[in-house]
Structures are given as C-alpha cells and as structure tokens.
Amino acid sequence: MNTIHAIAIVVLKEMIRRKDFYVLFILTALITLLMGSINIFNDASIAGYLKELALLLVWISSLVMAITTTARQLHAEKELRTIFPLLAKPVSRAQLLLGKFAGCWIACGLSLFVFYLFLGIVAASREQSLDVGAYTVAFLLHWGALAVVVAMALLGSVVFAAPSSNGTICFIVAVGILVLARHLNTVALQMDGVMGKITYAIYYLLPRLDWAFSVRQFLIFHDPMPGFAVWAQAMLFYGSYSALLILAAWLLFRRRALTT
Amino acid sequence: MNIVQPILKTENLRVEFRSKDAPGGVKVALQGLNLAVFPGEVFGFLGPNGAGKTTTMNVLLGFVNATGGDAFLFGENVRDPIARQRIGYLPELTYYYKFLTAEELLRFYARIFNIPKAEREKRIDAVLKLVELDHARKRQIKTYSKGMQQRAGLAQALINNPDLLILDEPTSGLDPIGRMKVREIIQRLKNEGKTVFFSSHELGEVETICDRVAILHQGELKREGRVADIVREYNCDLEQAFLRIIGFMPQAADSALVSKAA
Numbered sequence: 001m002n003t004i005h006a007i008a009i010v011v012l013k014e015m016i017r018r019k020d021f022y023v024l025f026i027l028t029a030l031i032t033l034l035m036g037s038i039n040i041f042n043d044a045s046i047a048g049y050l051k052e053l054a055l056l057l058v059w060i061s062s063l064v065m066a067i068t069t070t071a072r073q074l075h076a077e078k079e080l081r082t083i084f085p086l087l088a089k090p091v092s093r094a095q096l097l098l099g100k101f102a103g104c105w106i107a108c109g110l111s112l113f114v115f116y117l118f119l120g121i122v123a124a125s126r127e128q129s130l131d132v133g134a135y136t137v138a139f140l141l142h143w144g145a146l147a148v149v150v151a152m153a154l155l156g157s158v159v160f161a162a163p164s165s166n167g168t169i170c171f172i173v174a175v176g177i178l179v180l181a182r183h184l185n186t187v188a189l190q191m192d193g194v195m196g197k198i199t200y201a202i203y204y205l206l207p208r209l210d211w212a213f214s215v216r217q218f219l220i221f222h223d224p225m226p227g228f229a230v231w232a233q234a235m236l237f238y239g240s241y242s243a244l245l246i247l248a249a250w251l252l253f254r255r256r257a258l259t260t
Numbered sequence: 261m262n263i264v265q266p267i268l269k270t271e272n273l274r275v276e277f278r279s280k281d282a283p284g285g286v287k288v289a290l291q292g293l294n295l296a297v298f299p300g301e302v303f304g305f306l307g308p309n310g311a312g313k314t315t316t317m318n319v320l321l322g323f324v325n326a327t328g329g330d331a332f333l334f335g336e337n338v339r340d341p342i343a344r345q346r347i348g349y350l351p352e353l354t355y356y357y358k359f360l361t362a363e364e365l366l367r368f369y370a371r372i373f374n375i376p377k378a379e380r381e382k383r384i385d386a387v388l389k390l391v392e393l394d395h396a397r398k399r400q401i402k403t404y405s406k407g408m409q410q411r412a413g414l415a416q417a418l419i420n421n422p423d424l425l426i427l428d429e430p431t432s433g434l435d436p437i438g439r440m441k442v443r444e445i446i447q448r449l450k451n452e453g454k455t456v457f458f459s460s461h462e463l464g465e466v467e468t469i470c471d472r473v474a475i476l477h478q479g480e481l482k483r484e485g486r487v488a489d490i491v492r493e494y495n496c497d498l499e500q501a502f503l504r505i506i507g508f509m510p511q512a513a514d515s516a517l518v519s520k521a522a
Contacts, residue, residue, distance in 0.1 A: 002374055013364070084351040085413070090373070
C-alpha cells in the first residue's frame with residue numbers, strides 16, 4: 001500500500017507542477033465568464049444555457065485532463081528510463097499500475113472539484129441559490145466515470161506504442177460512449193440477425209459514462225435527483241469496470257520484457 | 261568450516277529474443293551463463309557492445325525473463341520482487357523525474373522501501389552528502405548538469421543502504437571530474453564492505469577498482485577471475501588482455517586494412 005501511495009504522490013506532484021490544469025481551468029473560466037457577461041434579448045433562461053455551456057466545458061476539460069495525464073504516465077517512465085530504477089526496487093508491476101491509476105484518478109478528482117466549485121459559484125451568482133446536494137452527487141458521478149476513463153487510458157498505454165495515439169483513441173471512444181452509447185439499444189432493435197445481437201452486446205459491454213453525463217438533467221433542468229441506491233449502484237459499476245480494465249492492463253504488462 | 265555464499269548467482273542462464281535478422285528468427289543473447297559474486301567484492305562485468313551484459317542485468321533486475329536457467333540475489337529467485345529489497349541499481353543515463361527535487365526523489369524511493377520517517381530523513385542527508393549534492397537538494401532535477409543527475413542516480417541507488425549495488429556503466433557520458441567523483445564513491449562503498457557489480461567499458465577504471473572481473477562475448481562467458489591473475493597471465497594491462505580474450509587482434513586487423521588499401 002505504501003508503494004502505491006508513494007507512486008500516486010509523484011503523479012499528483014507532477015500534475016501540480018505542470019501547466020495543463022491551470023490552462024484548462026483558465027480557459028473554462030474565461031469562456032464561461034465571457035458568455036455570462038452577455039445579456040441576450042433579456043432572456044431569463046440565460047442562466048440555464050450558461051450552466052449547460054459551463055458543464056460541457058467541465059466535461060471536455062475533465063476528459064482531456066484524465067486522458068492526457070494518464071496516457072503519458074508509462075510512456076514517460078519508459079522514455080526517461082525512470083521505470084528501470086523504480087522496478088529495480090521491490091515494486092511489482094501491479095503496484096506500479098495501481099499507483100499510476102490512483103495518482104491520476106485523485107489528480108482528476110482534485111481538478112474536478114475546483115471545476116465544480118467554479119460551476120456552483122457561477123450558477124449561484126445567477127440563480128441566487130445553490131443545491132449543494134445535487135452538485136455533490138454530480139461531482140461524485142462524474143469522478144466515478146473518470147475512473148473508467150483513467151483505467152481505459154492506462155490500458156491504452158500498455159497496448160499502444162505512442163501516448164498521442166493512445167490519447168486520441170481514448171478521447172474518441174469516451175466521447176463516442178457519452179454521445180452514442182445510450183442510443184445503441186434503439187439501433188440494435190432496428191437491425192436484424194447477427195448485427196443486431198452484436199450491437200446489443202456492445203450496448204451492454206460499454207461502460208455507461210452517459211449515466212454520469214445525465215447529471216445535467218438535475219443540475220440544469222432541475223429534474224428530481226436519483227436516489228442514493230441509484231447513484232451508489234452507478235459508482236459500484238464504475239469501480240468494477242475500472243478494476244476490470246486495470247486487470248487487463250496488468251495481464252498484458254506483467255510479463256512484458258523491458259529492455260534498457 | 262564457514263562457506264561464504266554468493267549474493268549474486270546465475271545458473272545456466274539463457275536468454276533468447278525473437279529477431280527477424282537472426283537465423284531461425286531467434287537471437288541468443290545469453291548462452292548458459294554461470295556467475296557468482298561474493299560479499300564485499302567489486303566485480304567488473306565486461307564485454308563489447310552486444311555481449312549480453314545489459315541483458316544479464318535486465319534478468320537480475322526482473323525486467324526480462326530468462327528463457328532458461330535461473331538467477332538469484334541473496335538466495336532469492338529474481339522473479340520475486342523481494343529479491344530486490346537489498347540492492348541498489350543505477351541504470352545507464354537515466355533522466356529522473358525532472359519536476360522533483362533531489363530530496364523529494366529520495367523521499368519517494370525511501371517510502372518504497374518502507375524506511376521509517378526519522379531514519380528516512382537521516383538517510384537522505386547521508387546519501388546527499390556522500391554524492392555531494394547537499395547544496396542542490398532543494399533544486400528541481402531539471403536544473404542539474406549531467407554529472408549531477410548521475411550522482412542523483414547514485415543517491416537513489418544508495419537510499420536503502422543496499423548490500424549489493426548494480427551499476428550499469430556508471431561513468432558513461434561523464435567528464436573526467438564526474439568520473440573521478442563516481443569512482444571515489446565506488447571506492448568508498450568498497451571500503452564500507454559493500455558488494456558492487458558493475459559494467460563498464462573503461463578498462464583502466466575497472467583495473468583500478470575491481471577485485472574480480474567476468475568477460476562476456478557474444479552471450480558467452482569467456483573468462484572469470486581476479487584482475488591481478490588475468491593481468492599476470494597475459495603479461496599486459498587489462499585492456500590488452502580483454503582484447504585477446506574476446507579474440508580481437510588489432511595487429512591482424514591493421515595489416516588487413518593495409519593490404520586492402522594497397
């Protein structure tokens with residue numbers, strides 16, 4: 001546990017000392033504040049649009065953060081050769097993967113917290129009220145979904161040779177799941193035979209990141225919040241799915257030759 | 261009678277790699293290597309490029325799995341991470357986490373070894389003094405010169421006060437002062453009774469520091485023995501002896517070149 005913790009802290013320090021998070025946050029804040037300062041046709045529902053835009057920017061920023069931070073971890077270790085002194089110590093490859101996962105996920109959680117705090121402040125300034133419970137559930141579901149994205153990028157860094165290809169593929173897959181996954185069962189219904197079954201299988205196999213994306217319904221449109229059992233199940237699903245992806249990464253990485 | 265057990269041992273170690281260029285698609289990097297390094301020795305691991313030195317180190321450190329045979333550190337099979345609890349390793353030309361300071365880097369590695377906090381700080385102070393980086397301990401590694409980075413590497417290899425140090429060309433790419441400093445550190449470690457296993461192409465340096473050497477060529481062990489014995493046997497310095505052992509004859513090569521030119 002100490003080893004995983006030590007590796008995770010190095011990942012966190014890297015995030016704090018790099019500019020990625022600060023650039024993304026400033027960009028999100030600037031765009032949101034700029035949009036918020038414009039009064040279009042005295043439209044009272046502008047606060048809803050503003051929140052929707054800000055939430056979309058938070059989602060994009062969080063995906064970029066999660067994927068780019070994770071995708072470079074193992075590649076940087078190999079390229080800078082730091083993986084050799086590290087694995088020459090009593091560190092197993094499973095501990096290395098878990099440490100990297102924990103570090104990236106916690107780093108994403110911290111940056112996501114700052115983003116949601118900003119979102120809450122912007123919304124409260126317009127609506128003169130803040131539903132702390134809704135924002136907490138939204139943050140937790142979003143963070144849970146990011147665990148799957150981080151685990152997917154970690155698996156990608158074992159499979160793909162370059163962090164750029166890993167990052168691009170992970171981003172396309174994550175956005176694809178967010179936008180299309182919920183409609184796959186409808187598509188499957190319209191298909192006959194094997195293709196329909198395959199589409200159904202994909203529908204059930206994909207990590208349902210869209211569950212977390214649906215937080216916009218209760219943050220923006222003030223729909224009733226899901227009960228504790230619902231979002232706890234979603235979190236459990238995200239945890240189990242991430243564990244499966246990390247297991248797959250370990251199975252591929254555990255016997256791989258590393259040559260100095 | 262007390263029999264001293266080797267702390268590093270390989271038994272018929274064989275490593276094969278898939279290679280399109282090699283006949284049969286398999287390249288044999290190591291062919292039945294038998295080595296034994298005893299406590300307190302400074303052991304030089306020599307060979308031309310591609311001889312199998314780094315492959316041997318990679319097996320010892322668990323980076324590569326042997327195709328055949330076994331390797332042991334302190335009696336533990338190297339496949340088990342616990343075998344690496346009492347070793348320190350310095351790879352050739354590594355660029356450590358450049359966003360960390362030397363102090364943070366050492367704290368990170370010390371935590372991996374579960375060194376208690378109070379002892380950890382004392383140990384960090386001691387190794388930073390030993391490698392003469394005490395003045396730069398709070399500076400990020402990205403601001404270090406090559407020699408300073410190599411000494412930071414040596415510091416990380418020493419953080420757990422290891423009984424065995426494995427150094428892969430520790431003076432490679434360093435200027436004469438950097439080399440001298442690294443050499444001095446190895447000498448000091450030897451005086452402290454540490455076992456050092458290192459590969460190098462600097463045969464003058466090896467002759468000065470090492471007690472015993474092993475000479476490897478094309479994955480085969482050509483010679484193992486005390487430096488003094490090898491030098492006496494060939495009646496020349498270690499560099500000349502090394503060239504003869506691996507079958508390189510400079511005079512023959514020179515005359516071949518001359519006749520070709522003619």
